[in-house]
Amino acid sequence: MKICEDRNLKVEESKRDRQRKPGTKRGESGLNQHKMAPRVGSSGLCSWFSNLTLSRVGSQQSRTVTTKGHGRRQRDPFAIAQARQRKAANISRQRELSQQRTEAFGDPVASEKTPMIEAMLNPSLYPTLGSKGVHVPSDNEQPSYVxxxxxxxxxxxxxxxxxxxxxxxxPIDGSVxxxxxxxxxxxxxxxxxxxxxxxxxxxxAMKNGSTRNRTKLNIKRSIDILGRHNTDRVLPPKPAAAGQDPASLESSAKRPRAGPDTGSPEVQVAILTSKILVLAEQLKTTSHKDKHNKRRLRLFVHRRQKLLSYLRRKERGGPRWQNLMQTLGLSDAAWKGEITLR
Known part of the structure; x- marks a missing residue:
């Protein structure tokens, strides 16, 4: 742009030199010549605008051609199909892993089928301490719980x-x-x-009893099977803490119990589990309108979560904790993380 302007100015100066009077030197013009600014002719101005317009149009055309050429770059359809196949396989694998993690994490409400859980659901069955299964009484045998x-x-x-x-x-007299x-x-x-x-x-018979009587029976079973007055004779002590001598745990004398254990965390968790199972079975049919029992179920689950967290921290994940989780068929979902029931 500057070069075109200088060229136009030189053309105008050459025209003025031709029209200048003889005897005057270049640069010695009249008063009006000093006061007036140099003018650019119409032909020069048009040529300047035409050059500017052409240069801009040319740059836009070059940019457009470059952009269109870049967008028209073709890709291999086989490579596109491979990428889509890899993406679909990755999504399918992620979905499968997520389902496996969910199943391994468990359900915060339901429990696995163990002898204790089967006995809670079916009153005619009852487990014994340390048994691998449930004992089914025969017709002639009197059940342990009535x-x-x-x-x-x-x-x-x-x-x-x-x-x-x-x-x-x-009779006193047999002859009569x-x-x-x-x-x-x-x-x-x-x-x-x-x-x-x-x-x-x-x-x-318990099969003819009411739900309240079954709850009382489950409480009695929980005390008999998970009470510390019975489990202390079977389970080893909890692991020692950091810097603690394991021999001190075995040698430490405990205060003798005055009766059955009815208030330990294991017994409370078992009692809450029996109530949770009853409410869960009932809400399968009346969940859309039974708001009161829905709230009770949520409170029981959260209360059990607190007791399980306390027992795991207190026992350091020892034999007592493992025995409780295996007996009741509970998973990590019963105590780990945030529990939300809908």
Whole structure:
């Protein structure tokens, strides 16, 4: 632009030199010549604008050609198909790994099928301490747990007492009474006692009991199986802390217990688990309208989470913690992270 302007100025100066009067030197013009600024002719101005427009149009055309040429670069369709295939395989693998992690993490509400859980759900089954499975009582065997919080020994004692009280009294003088009648009365008494015993067993059967009675039975089972008055004889002590002598844990004498353990974290977790299982089964059919039990279930799950976190920290993940998790079939989802129920 500057070169074109200088060239136009030189052309104008050469024209003025030709029109200058003879005898005047270059640069010695009149008063008006000193006051007026140099003018650019219309032809020079048009040529300057034309050059400027052409230069801009040329630069835009070159840029457009360059951009279009870059956008039209072709890619190999085989490479595109390979990239899409790799992306689809990666997404599928990520989805599979996410599902595996979710299944391994577990469910904060549900428990795995263990002997203790099966016994909580089915009253006719009951596990024993240290057993690998559940014990199914036969028809002739009296169950260990019956309804209305009656023990096996109490039931047997009551049946034997009733049998003795209802036994027919033998006559004082045997010559007056027919011996056949006495024998028939004894046989009838035996049959009546068997019928009464069967009726009492059916009345006291847990499968015919209410939910409240089953909850009481589950509480009693939790105390008998997970109470420390029984597990202390089977499980080893917890691992020693950093800088602590393991021999000091074994040699330390504990205060003798005054009775069954009813308040340890293991027993409380087992009781909460039984209540959680009952509520979860009930909410499968009435979850859309039972807001009260929904809230109770959420509170029980969060309360159990606190107890599990406390027990794991207190026992340092020792045998007592592992026995509790294996007995109740709980996973890491029951105590780790944030639990949200919907």
């Amino acid at each position: 309804n209305y919080c009656i023990s096996k020994s109490e039931l047997a004692s009551a049946l034997e007492t009733s049998k003795q009280l209802t036994r027919p009294v033998p 009474v027919d011996p056949q009648q006495v024998e028939d009365a004894i046989k009838k008494h035996e049959e009546d006692h068997k019928n009464a015993e069967e009726a009492v067993r059916r009345i006291l």
